[in-house]
Amino acid sequence: YTLQEYGGCDVTLIVKIGFEKACQNGYSFNSVQFGKFSGWKPRYLRESVHDTFHEYDYVIVSVKNLPDGPEPVEDIIRPVIERSPHSAVILFQNGLDIEKPLIEQFPGHVILSGVSLINCTNIDFVVNQMNEDSIQLGLFENPTIKDLAAAREQLGQFVRLYSIEGKNTVSLDDNVRLSRWKKLVYNASINTTTALVQMDVTRATIAGFKESLCRPIIEEIYAIAKADGYTIPPEMEDQMLNLSNGLYYKPSMCVDVDLGRMIEVETIVGNPLKLAKKYGVDAPRLDTIYHLLKMVQLRTMEKEGLIVLDQKNGVAKKNFAA
Ligand SMILES: NC(=O)C1=CN([C@@H]2O[C@H](COP(=O)(O)OP(=O)(O)OC[C@H]3O[C@@H](n4cnc5c(N)ncnc54)[C@H](OP(=O)(O)O)[C@@H]3O)[C@@H](O)[C@H]2O)C=CC1
Ligand SMILES: CC(C)(CO)C(=O)C(=O)O
Structure with a gap:
């Protein structure tokens, strides 16, 4: 437009x-x-x-x-x-x-x-x-x-x-890479957790997710970024946590789960985690979030016929060439 x-x-x-x-x-x-x-x-x-x-x-x-x-x-x-x-x-x-x-x-x-x-x-x-x-x-x-x-x-x-x-x-x-690390402060914490419970940001805030879930995840994002050579300014944490204050807004990943669509788990969580591994940074919360979201992804992909399950062996096979 x-x-x-x-x-x-x-x-x-x-x-x-x-x-x-x-x-x-x-x-x-x-x-x-x-x-x-x-x-x-x-x-x-x-x-x-x-x-x-x-x-x-x-x-x-x-x-x-x-x-x-x-x-x-x-x-x-x-x-x-x-x-x-x-x-x-x-x-x-x-x-x-x-x-x-x-x-x-x-x-x-x-x-x-x-x-x-x-x-x-x-x-x-x-x-x-x-x-x-x-x-x-x-x-x-x-x-x-x-x-x-x-x-x-x-x-x-x-x-x-x-x-x-x-x-x-x-x-x-x-400094494109730093901007992307800053944006991940929101996406890796708020997108992921709201997507897992399919809840808008204001309701999640009332339930206390900022302190209990988001801040600990954000701490890990700061640490991985630092190991990657990028210092996310400290004020970014509160800026991102307060960005959607008062909005009954569902982040894009949450909307995807609501609509039964695949989620950006690899680019928002998987890629930062690969770097955590590479640099030897501990990121247990991000790792947990990643594996929970991978389960959501598997459910969606099976529903969409993108993977087929071998019932005998419990193995999922891709139904596409890529
Ligand atoms: N929403 C937001 O406020 C923000 C989103 N982002 C990022 O922007 C990107 C887009 O997000 P968002 O706008 O929310 O996404 P949406 O899912 O709302 O829009 C993506 C659109 O792309 C269409 N699409 C998918 N595959 C194809 C294809 N092969 N050819 C043509 N069209 C296709 C989808 O169509 P259909 O549904 O019909 O398959 C859908 O309409 C993401 O990376 C997200 O993380 C970044 C900042 C803010
Ligand atoms: C931060 C926000 C809400 C951008 O407007 C976003 O990136 C998303 O919904 O994925």
């Missing part, structure tokens, strides 16, 4: 499920930033990336990052990247180390990080936006980029297209 209505961009949106409905009715908005209206449509709607035909300047990825699922991000976007040799990929996604597979598979393409605080859900084409859009955009460290000045210009141009004076906050991020 921002890029088309304010940035003057030609936007193509891929809608995998409910494509016909999106074509007929468009999207309804209930947004603190843009107000309440319905019937909004992007310039081009397509049901699949395979149905697109333009060469794109920017490929924005705002799907869940699910390396353990049937369609990792690199497979979803491959057709448009191969057609758009000069495109930059922008990951509007949570999590750590999400750029690695893209750098490996699409060398020479600029990969941008978008760390967003928006408190937004899209359920059945109704977009509910509870916070004003605030995003940090920066370049992922990428050894395959030879012309850093051109990469910076691609970033700068996108920042200009996405900024709306007085309506959103778009800032240049010159």
